[in-house]
Amino acid sequence: MxxxxxxxxxxxxxxxxxxxxxxxxxxxxxxxxxxxxxxxxxxxxxxxxxxxxxxxxxxxxxxxxxxxxxxxxxxxTGDAELIQAGAALVANELPVAERILKARLKADPFDVAAIRMLAELAARIGRLQDAENLLRRAMELAPDFGGARANLATILYRQNRNVEALDLLEGLSDESGFGLSQRNLRAATLSRLGGYDEAIALYRDVLEKAPKQAKVWMSLGHLLKTVGNQEEAVAAYRQSVALQPDFGEAWWSLANLKTVRFVDADVAAMQSALGGDDLAPDDQLHLEFALGKAAEDRRDHDAAWAHYAKANRIRAAQLRHDPDQISKAVDRAIALFTPEFFAKRQGWGCPADDPIFILGMPRAGSTLIEQILASHPQVEGTMELPDIITMSRELAGKDDQGMGADLYPEILADLDADQIAALGRDFLDRTRIHRKEGRPFFIDKMPNNWMHAGFIRLILPKARIIDARRHPLACGYSNFKQHFARGQSFAYRLDHFGRYYADYCRLMAHLDTVQPGAVTRIIHEDLVDDPDSRIRALLDRMGLPFDQRCIDFHQTERAVRTASSEQVRRPITKAGLDSWKAHEPHLDPLKHALGHWLQDWTAPSPA
Known part of the structure; x- marks a missing residue:
């Protein structure tokens, strides 16, 4: 040398x-x-x-x-310091692991293995952006490191950046050592993007190679349910609980089909699982929800309520919903979106009329409205798209955990016409991947978009907005007995639900005042009572010609991802409309939180 x-x-x-x-x-x-x-x-x-x-x-x-x-x-992998850091991660001693890894990277900032481990630590504590940055650095230093690539795809998936995640997964091969796990993640990502058939094939391939995976059987069941293959979905869920009898989520998945009635052996198996040692809280709450459904089917209303109440207490403690935050957000939206605000911005926004937004409360009939409209040859149903919520978070300056600045919605007042129009185009670009059929209109059925109805109206003034509304006690009880895969933290306490429902009505009433006619309100009970005339009126309001297929919506074959997937594949029925009445003695906290909205819930703008 x-x-x-x-x-x-x-x-x-x-x-x-x-x-x-x-x-x-x-x-x-x-x-x-x-x-x-x-x-x-x-x-x-x-x-x-x-x-x-x-x-x-x-x-x-x-x-x-x-x-x-x-x-x-x-x-x-044989390094003593990294072995020590790995042991700390396994033991969930995160401060110990962080201290070791940061010291290691200070001494050698090019240690890719340490970078990846620090990214795992960041992801564990919810700092997804930090984890992403670290994994991108790892891939910059070692572009063919399949472990970092797979981890980054997972981080992007967790942030609903599904197209980017899928692109990364395309670069992984079986030889990289991530064959089965990357197939699972790829299938989950494809399902979010509407690639159901390919996702089902991937799950089947995984299970052929490794059949004793209860979670994968459940995931396959979810997709089979989505595409309308209920018989095979039930079989997949049954296989999942056969492999893992205390797997609460799989039992709940059976209950959540709404069409499965548990037999005595099922109830005994779930009760036995509840009595097991070291049962995880997630398994417990799912089992309680499922047993509540079993009791309700048997008209044992006291037992049903007891199970639902236990499940909700567990989930509410996990989520720690703050109703004051919602009320303050609604106050801010009402303060911003005045008649003067919209008048000053007349003619602004992206002129596209493609989107139809169906928003409101969960379990308020939005899936039924979507199924009706998606049966029309000019309308494509997609799913509950996260893009409006993601865009609002980006405008606010918040990270993936909702931390950081809080500039939204006031920041909208500082944007000029070009910027507002660009936001509308951005929404169309983000959602284009979900449009598979080339129809002129498409549906975004995210219920929580009600909070952003003013934002939608600003950036897409020609978009149609439908407010799906249901009696607050019926809706509240339906939410109380429903476990949601994610979000909806307000749904697990009756008083929290009442506050949320009241805030929702308050904001929508304000929009009715400042933008008259911008929102079409569909009352679920009216639609169920007189479907033919209500469907005709809805089509007319949407500017769509009448089509008999909308009346015969239950015959439409399409993927449906929500808890109502099996219900909308049958004709409209009044069954279940008044199921809340059997539990009315328990609903006082809900009634109190609703205030005057208990009586005024259908009124566009109550005094």
Whole structure:
């Protein structure tokens, strides 16, 4: 090596590797020689392997670079510090792991294995943006590191950035060591994007290779339910609980079909699972919800309420909903969206009329309205799209955990006409992947978009907005007996639901005042009582010609992702409309929280 290396002593291989790093920018050939000299004495020294990889990549030899980079990661698995950090992660001793990993990266910022472990720690505590940044750095240093690629896809999936996640998963091969897990994640991602048939095929392939996976059987059941294959969905859920009898979510998935009636053996199995040692809270709450459904089907109303109440107490404690936050957000929206605000921005926004937003409360009949409209040849039903909520969070300056600045909705007042129009186009761009059928109109059925109805009206003034509304006691009870996969934290206490419902009515009444006629309100009870005339009126309000298929909506074959998927595949029935009345003695907290909205819930703008 001689003069080229200024006699850098190899007695200290870490110092020698650091010296090689300094050579990288100008003389990668010399850096490679330095790495090889270190490796001749210590063939598995990770810093030297990383140096060799970086040098080979700078010299354009990507294959040799990848070999060295991956060898460095493999060599790091035997490192005492990383083993200690890994043990701390396994034991959930996160401060210990963080201290070790940060010290490690301060000494060697190119240690890809340590970077990936720190990303895992960040993801564990909900700092998804930090985890993403770390994993992108890991992939920059070792582009063929399948572990970092798979982890990054998971982080993007958790942020609802499904197209990006899918692109990353395309680059993973079975040879990378992530065959089954990447198939699972790919299937879950595809299902979010409406690729149900491909997702089902992937889950079947996974289960053919590894059939004893209760969670994967459940995931397959979810997709089979979505596409309307109820018989196979039931079989998949049954297989899941056969493999794991205390798997509460799989039992609840059976109950959530709404069409399955549990037999005595099912009830006994669930009760036995509830009595097991070390039952996880999530399994317990799902079992309680499922047993509540079983009791309700048997008209044992006291037992049903007892099970639902236990389930809700567990879930409410987990979520810690703050109703004051919702009330303050509604106050801010009402203060911003005045007649003067909209008058000043007349003619602004993206002029596209493609979207139909169905919003309101969960379990208020929105899936029925969607099924009716999606039966029309000009309208495509998609799913509950997260994009409006994501856009509002980005405008607010919040991170993926809702932390940070809180600039929304007031920031909208600072945007000019071009920026407002761009937001409308951005929504159309984000949602285009969900439009598979090329129809002129499409539905976004996210109920929580009611909070952003003013925002929608601003950026997409020609979009149609439907407010799906149901009697507050019927809706409240229906939510109370429903476990939601995510979100809807207000639904697990009756008083919280009442506050939320009242705030929702309050904001929608305000919009009726400042933008008369912008929102079409559909009362669920009216639709069920007189479907033919109400459907005709709805089509007319949407500017759509009458089509008999909308009356015969239950014959429409399409994917439906919500809890009402099986109900909308049958004709409209009045059964269940008054089921709340059997539990009315328990509903006083809901009534009190509703205030005057208990009487005024159908009124567009009560005094």
């Amino acid at each position: 001689g003069d080229h290396h200024t006699d850098q002593p190899l007695a200290d291989p870490l110092a020698a590797a650091a010296h090689g790093r300094r050579l990288l920018a100008d003389r990668p050939d010399l850096a490679a020689l330095q790495a090889q000299e270190i490796l001749s004495a210590n063939p598995h020294f990770p810093p030297a392997l990383r140096l060799l990889g970086a040098a080979r990549r700078a010299l354009g030899d990507d294959e040799a670079a990848s070999e060295a980079e991956l060898a460095a990661i493999d060599a790091s």
